[in-house]
Amino acid sequence: MAIAPEYWLLVSAAVFSIGLFGILTRRNALIFLMSVELMLNAGNINLVAFSYYYGNLTGQVFSLFTMALAAAEVAIGIGIILVLYRNFGEAEVTLANTMRW
Amino acid sequence: MPTRPRLNLGRHMLPGLAAVALFVVMAAIFLRAEFPDALVETVGFDGSVTASIGYALFDLTGTMDGNVEGVIASDGFLAAFEIIDVVLVAALVGAVMLARREEGGSLRTALADGGRRLVGREHGEATTEESADGPSFADGAAQGSADGAGHGPAEGPGQSPGDGGGDA
Numbered sequence: 717m718a719i720a721p722e723y724w725l726l727v728s729a730a731v732f733s734i735g736l737f738g739i740l741t742r743r744n745a746l747i748f749l750m751s752v753e754l755m756l757n758a759g760n761i762n763l764v765a766f767s768y769y770y771g772n773l774t775g776q777v778f779s780l781f782t783m784a785l786a787a788a789e790v791a792i793g794i795g796i797i798l799v800l801y802r803n804f805g806e807a808e809v810t811l812a813n814t815m816r817w
Numbered sequence: 818m819p820t821r822p823r824l825n826l827g828r829h830m831l832p833g834l835a836a837v838a839l840f841v842v843m844a845a846i847f848l849r850a851e852f853p854d855a856l857v858e859t860v861g862f863d864g865s866v867t868a869s870i871g872y873a874l875f876d877l878t879g880t881m882d883g884n885v886e887g888v889i890a891s892d893g894f895l896a897a898f899e900i901i902d903v904v905l906v907a908a909l910v911g912a913v914m915l916a917r918r919e920e921g922g923s924l925r926t927a928l929a930d931g932g933r934r935l936v937g938r939e940h941g942e943a944t945t946e947e948s949a950d951g952p953s954f955a956d957g958a959a960q961g962s963a964d965g966a967g968h969g970p971a972e973g974p975g976q977s978p979g980d981g982g983g984d985a
Contacts, residue, residue, distance in 0.1 A: 720852070721852050722847050722848055722850060722852065725843075725850075726844055726847055726848070729840055729843040729844060729847060730840060732839075732843075733836045733837065733839055733840035733843070734836075736835075736836040736839060737836035737837070740832040740833050740835060740836060741829060741830045741832060741833045743829075768862075769852075771862060771889070771890075772889070772890055772891060773862075773866070773869050773870060773873055773889045773890070773891035774873075774891050774892045776866070776870060777870055777873045777874060777891060777892075777894050778894075778897075780870070780874075781894070781897050781901055784901045784904070784905060785901070785904065787905070787908075788904050788905055788907075788908030789908070791908045791909065791911070791912040792908055792911050792912055792915070794912070795911065795912045795914075795915030795916050796915060798915060798916050799915055
């Protein structure tokens with residue numbers, strides 16, 4: 717007996733909302749990056765769930781590509797956090813609030 | 818003395834209510850949606866999922882009908898495979914370039930090295946100063962396991978086993 721598809725969508729919506737909550741409220745840049753990863757993985761849950769229900773593998777293969785994109789984005793994000801720490805002394809997203817002139 | 822971590826609740830969590838509202842809206846839509854029954858009854862895959870993913874990545878699922886026993890239908894992902902290859906190489910090069918050490922520019926010097934301040938610059942709102950080792954040497958006994966302040970008491974017990982071995 718399979719799980720009804722709306723429950724998979726509910727799990728995905730919950731994970732997405734938790735990631736969005738983390739982006740809106742956390743100050744630490746690394747926790748911010750973790751929340752972005754949560755949102756991306758919520759989309760992947762959706763893709764895999766519908767691939768299972770249609771009996772077609774397109775959703776699963778596409779979720780592999782979005783996971784590779786998430787990994788590339790995290791690599792650049794951690795590089796940016798490193799430069800942020802070097803310039804400001806703290807890895808917080810609220811510190812960089814002026815442009816250079 | 819270490820204290821337990823406290824939950825930081827406050828006014829800064831007000832924007833998080835938007836995320837809670839979004840979840841409520843999405844849950845209401847998902848629980849009311851009607852999925853076709855044919856979708857729910859025929860679930861699952863017959864055949865090898867891993868092998869079929871491999872064929873789908875190289876757009877070979879159409880040619881394997883008679884040769885392999887279980888190939889699950891899928892779209893072809895050859896173009897996406899090549900493009901993600903380029904994206905990953907670009908991300909690697911970008912990450913290495915961002916993490917490079919300074920080559921003379923003053924804005925790229927490391928500000929601290931494990932708590933010890935290297936460059937004598939003041940930055941606006943950073944408050945964690947673990948590099949104040951100088952004035953705290955006077956309270957060396959009270960610091961416990963601070964960086965340089967534990968040398969005095971640690972050498973006392975270290976000498977007594979040596980004295981006992983010299984007697985025997």
